[in-house]
Amino acid sequence: MTLSFPRTAARARARFPETVAGIEVEGVTVTYRNGLTALRDAGFRIPPGSITALVGVNGAGKSTLFKAIMGLIRPRGGRISILGRPAAQALKANLVAYVPQSEEVDWTFPVLVEDVVMMGRYGHMGLMRRARPRDHAAVAAALDRVGMTAFRRRQIGELSGGQKKRVFLARAIAQDARVILLDEPMTGVDVGTEDQIIALLEALRDEGRVMLVSTHNLGSVPEFCDRCVLVKGTVLAAGPTAEVFTRRNLEAAFGGALRHVVLEAAGADGGSLGVITDDERPLLLRGGRAATRRDGSGDVEVPR
Numbered sequence: 679m680t681l682s683f684p685r686t687a688a689r690a691r692a693r694f695p696e697t698v699a700g701i702e703v704e705g706v707t708v709t710y711r712n713g714l715t716a717l718r719d720a721g722f723r724i725p726p727g728s729i730t731a732l733v734g735v736n737g738a739g740k741s742t743l744f745k746a747i748m749g750l751i752r753p754r755g756g757r758i759s760i761l762g763r764p765a766a767q768a769l770k771a772n773l774v775a776y777v778p779q780s781e782e783v784d785w786t787f788p789v790l791v792e793d794v795v796m797m798g799r800y801g802h803m804g805l806m807r808r809a810r811p812r813d814h815a816a817v818a819a820a821l822d823r824v825g826m827t828a829f830r831r832r833q834i835g836e837l838s839g840g841q842k843k844r845v846f847l848a849r850a851i852a853q854d855a856r857v858i859l860l861d862e863p864m865t866g867v868d869v870g871t872e873d874q875i876i877a878l879l880e881a882l883r884d885e886g887r888v889m890l891v892s893t894h895n896l897g898s899v900p901e902f903c904d905r906c907v908l909v910k911g912t913v914l915a916a917g918p919t920a921e922v923f924t925r926r927n928l929e930a931a932f933g934g935a936l937r938h939v940v941l942e943a944a945g946a947d948g949g950s951l952g953v954i955t956d957d958e959r960p961l962l963l964r965g966g967r968a969a970t971r972r973d974g975s976g977d978v979e980v981p982r
């Protein structure tokens with residue numbers, strides 16, 4: 679399978695060479711208190727200036743990996759470094775931000791959009807957490823960047839799912855995080871919002887930031903992710919999307935949870951059309967090649 683790369687990835691890579699890894703995970707094993715080992719000997723390395731998809735079935739260990747990187751659970755073994763520092767140091771230095779899944783957030787908590795974004799500045803403030811002009815400026819710039827300025831005085835619980843996701847992304851931007859972990863940012867958002875989020879992630883990548891994005895939208899992975907980490911209780915494969923996002927690897931990662939349909943003579947040119955999906959936007963293979971909406975592969979529109 680040949681995949682096209684997102685257009686600006688090569689430029690970002692040239693500007694941010696791989697001397698220091700963005701995230702490096704080595705031999706990480708996580709066992710929960712109930713004795714379940716959710717990740718065993720997991721390892722991968724991703725460079726700065728990149729967007730990496732974290733892909734696997736429900737329960738594969740994606741959130742566990744995020745929690746381990748965020749220092750919320752302590753691995754039983756292994757090592758995690760971020761931008762060349764031990765993870766704990768990088769977290770203390772405010773280099774890492776987490777954009778949660780919607781279900782993890784209590785939306786009834788009465789808080790304004792601008793207050794949520796200001797939380798990204800807490801690590802830059804003193805003990806009293808008194809916002810200074812530069813903190814307000816960072817919040818305003820972040821809201822502007824995600825197109826949510828007009829909503830700044832709204833209660834967060836009153837927003838749509840896509841708007842909430844943009845607010846949490848603004849919090850990461852206000853923090854000026856160099857590494858951003860996003861837990862299913864495309865789930866439940868419409869096409870326009872997905873495109874906005876992708877454009878924003880690409881712009882952040884071009885600034886040298888590192889994005890690790892868990893997703894079930896297989897169809898959008900070759901569209902905007904330079905790299906891919908496949909998870910199933912460990913890291914099955916990791917590397918450039920073109921090398922890792924293969925039918926064989928996907929079948930290993932998803933097993934029976936993956937639907938793969940080949941429609942013979944269904945393409946516009948009479949060739950075969952393959953569809954690989956777990957639940958959300960499917961990955962479309964035309965003549966064995968992944969089709970994206972933007973790779974100029976012609977007349978195949980990836981369905982959404």
Ligand SMILES: Nc1ncnc2c1ncn2[C@@H]1O[C@H](COP(=O)(O)OP(=O)(O)OP(=O)(O)O)[C@@H](O)[C@H]1O
Nearest residue numbers: 710711712714716735736737738739740741742743
């Ligand atoms: N706090 C916990 N205590 C015990 N087991 C847990 C805990 N959190 C998760 N697990 C288990 O660890 C495994 C990995 O879960 P995890 O949430 O990391 O999966 P995931 O890949 O993020 O899934 P999803 O796609 O559904 O979000 C699962 O078997 C899950 O039941």
